[in-house]
């Protein structure tokens with residue numbers, strides 16, 4: 001056997017050995033050598049883990065239950081997904097860095113939640129997260145803004161929680177801070193919650209007249225055309241698929257379901273039902 005053939009065979013055996021070791025390490029919880037370093041490069045955002053105390057509070061803020069499907073955009077070492085799965089929810093982490101995906105799977109195995117916690121290696125901008133009932137993220141203000149239109153297209157009522165970064169003029173429905181004595185000891189101890197509002201901008205017909213709505217995220221404005229009279233819509237709010245507003249002395253509340261709204265109207269101590277149908281969904 002020639003010397004070069006022996007060298008080729010030894011190289012081949014070494015390669016096979018290295019592949020086997022790496023496959024074994026991936027499959028064995030706790031055997032990974034991979035240890036991410038805070039602030040290491042990521043595709044669009046560096047990796048910094050959310051403190052466990054804030055992770056718990058973020059999921060509390062979103063009122064996560066076993067009925068939820070939680071998706072973490074840029075899931076890092078998997079801690080938010082794993083914590084949600086521990087609470088009984090189905091959860092998915094979308095992470096670009098393949099090493100972090102492997103590490104997350106190992107962490108989920110160790111935590112005993114691999115049946116509920118899934119991880120995919122993908123770019124969050126290329127991913128479909130429309131099935132989520134809860135979105136969690138720890139990205140950057142400009143990334144949140146880039147994602148905002150897609151988030152606003154999610155099902156009304158979807159809860160969105162962001163570690164530390166807001167969504168500009170889409171003001172949060174709730175904000176929390178976790179103090180050092182509660183277990184958060186770094187600069188990222190604040191979380192924002194938004195509830196995706198139903199889209200109601202446009203003209204709606206009611207038996208009594210025409211309601212024209214302008215929507216700014218979870219706030220609504222507009223006017224009600226009642227024969228010759230035009231009355232302003234005040235205190236208009238949308239919370240997921242719930243709508244409420246006041247016209248004159250009448251307080252309307254109800255539920256939006258696509259092209260219809262239904263609910264109750266209270267005026268002068270009396271309560272009655274109301275309903276409206278969408279005529280067109282253009283701006284006023």
Ligand SMILES: C[S@@+](CC[C@H](N)C(=O)[O-])C[C@H]1O[C@@H](n2cnc3c(N)ncnc32)[C@H](O)[C@@H]1O
Pocket residue numbers: 041042043044045046047048049050072073074075076077078079080094095096097100122123124125137138139163
């Ligand atoms: C600040 S870390 C947050 C990690 C985790 N969500 C947490 O809160 O502990 C941001 C994560 O997003 C990942 N990331 C950055 N750009 C991404 C992209 N385009 N698609 C998917 N993941 C991305 C990074 O690799 C990093 O793990």
